[in-house]
Amino acid sequence: MKKIINQPDDFVDEVIDALLIAHPGWIKAATADRRALVRADAPKAGHVGIVTGGGSGHMPGFLGYVGEGLCSGVAVGNVFSSPSAEQIFEATKAVNGGAGVLYVYGNYGGDVFNFDLAADLAEPEGIDIKTVLLTDDVASAPAERASERRGVAGMAFVFKCTGAAAERGDSLDEVARICAKANDHCRTMGVGLSPTILPAAGKPTFTLPDGEMEIGIGIHGEPGTHRGKLESADAIADRLMGQILGDLQAPKGARLAVLINGLGATPLEELYLLFRRAAKVIGDHGLSIARSYVGEYVTSLEMAGASITVMLLDDELETLLAAPARSPLYRDWLLV
Amino acid sequence: MKKIINQPDDFVDEVIDALLIAHPGWIKAATADRRALVRADAPKAGHVGIVTGGGSGHMPGFLGYVGEGLCSGVAVGNVFSSPSAEQIFEATKAVNGGAGVLYVYGNYGGDVFNFDLAADLAEPEGIDIKTVLLTDDVASAPAERASERRGVAGMAFVFKCTGAAAERGDSLDEVARICAKANDHCRTMGVGLSPTILPAAGKPTFTLPDGEMEIGIGIHGEPGTHRGKLESADAIADRLMGQILGDLQAPKGARLAVLINGLGATPLEELYLLFRRAAKVIGDHGLSIARSYVGEYVTSLEMAGASITVMLLDDELETLLAAPARSPLYRDWLLV
Structure with missing residues (x-):
């Protein structure tokens, strides 16, 4: 521990x-x-x-x-x-x-x-x-x-x-x-690379061998949809974005907000690698990114892993997303 | 990995x-x-x-x-x-x-x-x-x-x-x-709980058995001043604050800025536990906290661990610390 x-x-x-x-x-x-x-x-x-x-x-x-x-x-x-x-x-x-x-x-x-x-x-x-x-x-x-x-x-x-x-x-x-x-208008999908240990229990909530990943994992370690050998950042982003965009069915030309969320132990650098590929996939689908967020927004203690959230924007949601907000723990940056 | x-x-x-x-x-x-x-x-x-x-x-x-x-x-x-x-x-x-x-x-x-x-x-x-x-x-x-x-x-x-x-x-x-x-006016001291793995090397930069900690570790895993069994959050904060305040020699009544920095894999909750004890130690020394920062500011890839930084303020530094600043990755919250 x-x-x-x-x-x-x-x-x-x-x-x-x-x-x-x-x-x-x-x-x-x-x-x-x-x-x-x-x-x-x-x-x-x-x-x-x-x-x-x-x-x-x-x-x-x-x-x-x-x-x-x-x-x-x-x-x-x-x-x-x-x-x-x-x-x-x-x-x-x-x-x-x-x-x-x-x-x-x-x-x-x-x-x-x-x-x-x-x-x-x-x-x-x-x-x-x-x-x-x-x-x-x-x-x-x-x-x-x-x-x-x-x-x-x-x-x-x-x-x-x-x-x-x-x-x-x-x-x-x-x-x-x-x-x-x-x-x-939101779709999220995550990947876990290591389990979480609850402070009171002192042992992992589930097992995930080193070098494996669980696609679709929940923020309490709920089982995902695929477990296998850890893949590259690009391959992981492709998997997550495929599911997300397939489900979201955004019309061509739509504007999106994208959030790459770290689950706790994953370095910011790696979150940016996922963002990079997500941006590529979004462009390839004829969609565009209006607002980008990369960091820790909702974690699972010290779980290694990340999730990608895509929100389909319209004028109403984009205005609300851009409105001022402030708390000591919330980051809101106007990007792009 | x-x-x-x-x-x-x-x-x-x-x-x-x-x-x-x-x-x-x-x-x-x-x-x-x-x-x-x-x-x-x-x-x-x-x-x-x-x-x-x-x-x-x-x-x-x-x-x-x-x-x-x-x-x-x-x-x-x-x-x-x-x-x-x-x-x-x-x-x-x-x-x-x-x-x-x-x-x-x-x-x-x-x-x-x-x-x-x-x-x-x-x-x-x-x-x-x-x-x-x-x-x-x-x-x-x-x-x-x-x-x-x-x-x-x-x-x-x-x-x-x-x-x-x-x-x-x-x-x-x-x-x-x-x-x-x-x-x-700044003093920092850190604690490491796990090593870092460089992407190109693929193996840890140093070894630190599970359940041990290294007090005084550097942000590239440079050796610290004490290695031993992992202690409680309060005991760790006491160790770090003892060294920091002993070295800083802040006059009674001085105002401080405090930064609890995560090294990469340590949850925000744990950083707040360190802040809590640091605040207690500062109060016990007859000092006060003018500004508080808790989060990741300078990391070491996925190292588990944290550091505490204390800055001795005067009017000049406090004014500069409170001036507007903005980048996509820098958090600056006026607290207390």
């Missing part, structure tokens, strides 16, 4: 403690256990609140997307475990500015269960709740069952567009419409 | 190719081989140019610090190898706006040799050159031989302050003074 940690059971609470010390002007705790964190300026009267959440171990995933023009609050579970309904409910109340609250989170059983329970708690309090599930992982179910797919790095684009809509004062119906559209 | 690469010999050139595709509005190549990259708006007439450079494999190190309020140009060597004098000279000419050029780079033999040669080429062309060596790694030589120390993650702070001085139009003497002062 190669982890810089203290007691494994304290891992999540200590990370939250550190975030609150490092970034006091950005987030505040909405509960005594500090597992519900919200924007320092929450609630924003008259604005839709956006609550996300999920297991820990994905930073900057979830926690890093609470900020201006992004989500309003987050409920923080243990490593790879859903937050509780109570924590989600507390985040909901803390971001409720009277215009309703949107829940947007990855399509995982535990999260769905707890967010639905939280909605049941919120509605008697007069808080309008709408829910959008993130389902961008093309490897996790075929196109005809796209609603069953898991949510992965596409959340960076979805949070960005949805947060921009809420920031400008759109209604709950409108924010939810944009969120669902942004999710529908 | 768990690398997402193509032909190892093409690694650096393909990364540069990707950067130029992803960020065309930010950098441009100054040479046909594209190993000298400069700001898209270079040269800036009447402004001091700042040229850095070094081996590849440290991203966002070097390449990521070319931008507004940062460096003007970079010469890019092979992995962990110095760029050539010719590449440095080409970067120098491309950023020369008539006010002189500052060389600022890590204190490594190959880099010193080639930058000095480049200065010899530039001076007959009428370009004033000054040089500041980065020497922030406290583990690499004792305090009485501080000028022999290596340069590591302190470069993020030094580039930031120096770039801000050049951006506002300071003279070459003044930019060089600020650069040397910023370097003198």
Whole structure:
């Protein structure tokens, strides 16, 4: 094990403690256990609140997307475990500015269960709740069952567009419409090169021999669609882009946003190699890149690997993607 | 080997190719081989140019610090190898706006040799050159031989302050003074948990058994000052901060900037755990944190590990650290 940690059971609470010390002007705790964190300026009267959440171990995933023009609050579970309904409910109340609250989170059983329970708690309090599930992982179910797919790095684009809509004062119906559209326009597929070790368990969540890769792996190590000998960066990008573009069916001439996401242990240099080939494939398909993002956006602790997300843009989504956003952990660069 | 690469010999050139595709509005190549990259708006007439450079494999190190309020140009060597004098000279000419050029780079033999040669080429062309060596790694030589120390993650702070001085139009003497002062005010110390594998060699640069750590390790795997069983995050932070603060001798009440830097494979969560303990130690010493940075700033390919950098601030350095800066790979968040 190669982890810089203290007691494994304290891992999540200590990370939250550190975030609150490092970034006091950005987030505040909405509960005594500090597992519900919200924007320092929450609630924003008259604005839709956006609550996300999920297991820990994905930073900057979830926690890093609470900020201006992004989500309003987050409920923080243990490593790879859903937050509780109570924590989600507390985040909901803390971001409720009277215009309703949107829940947007990855399509995982535990999260769905707890967010639905939280909605049941919120509605008697007069808080309008709408829910959008993130389902961008093309490897996790075929196109005809796209609603069953898991949510992965596409959340960076979805949070960005949805947060921009809420920031400008759109209604709950409108924010939810944009969120669902942004999710529908995203496709992601990943590759894993090494397993993840949970701090409390101290051993790998799955095995993957050195020199092998798993195409289509999930951000908790869920099995992918192909396991085999590690291939070149170009061959991996070709595999991922083939699936993504085949599923997305973007019309010729379309503008795309592209995100190359590192899963934790993969150097930035290698992410750029994947970007390079993805850009070539996109050009060969008669498509163009309007915005490029390369870095770590949603990780899986120290997993070696990466994912590629492609978002099909239209004027509405491109405007929202380009709107200002700011949190200590979110990078947003206007490129190309 | 768990690398997402193509032909190892093409690694650096393909990364540069990707950067130029992803960020065309930010950098441009100054040479046909594209190993000298400069700001898209270079040269800036009447402004001091700042040229850095070094081996590849440290991203966002070097390449990521070319931008507004940062460096003007970079010469890019092979992995962990110095760029050539010719590449440095080409970067120098491309950023020369008539006010002189500052060389600022890590204190490594190959880099010193080639930058000095480049200065010899530039001076007959009428370009004033000054040089500041980065020497922030406290583990690499004792305090009485501080000028022999290596340069590591302190470069993020030094580039930031120096770039801000050049951006506002300071003279070459003044930019060089600020650069040397910023370097003198920085102390860094690192810990490694796993070796790095060079793409071309395909095997580890050194051995470090699983479950061990090397305190004081350099960003190319240079030996540190202590090797032993992996300790807790708090114990590691105590070791690093003890050396750093002992060497820095900051006066009671001083304001500090703190940077927790990931070496490549260490999750952001773990970097925050180090930050948490560093903040505690700083408070216990009667010092305070004015600015916090947590993330990857200078890496060593896929090495697991981290470093802590502390910069002693005064009004001048704090103002420069807070000035606007922008490149696709540099994060600058105003915190606390």
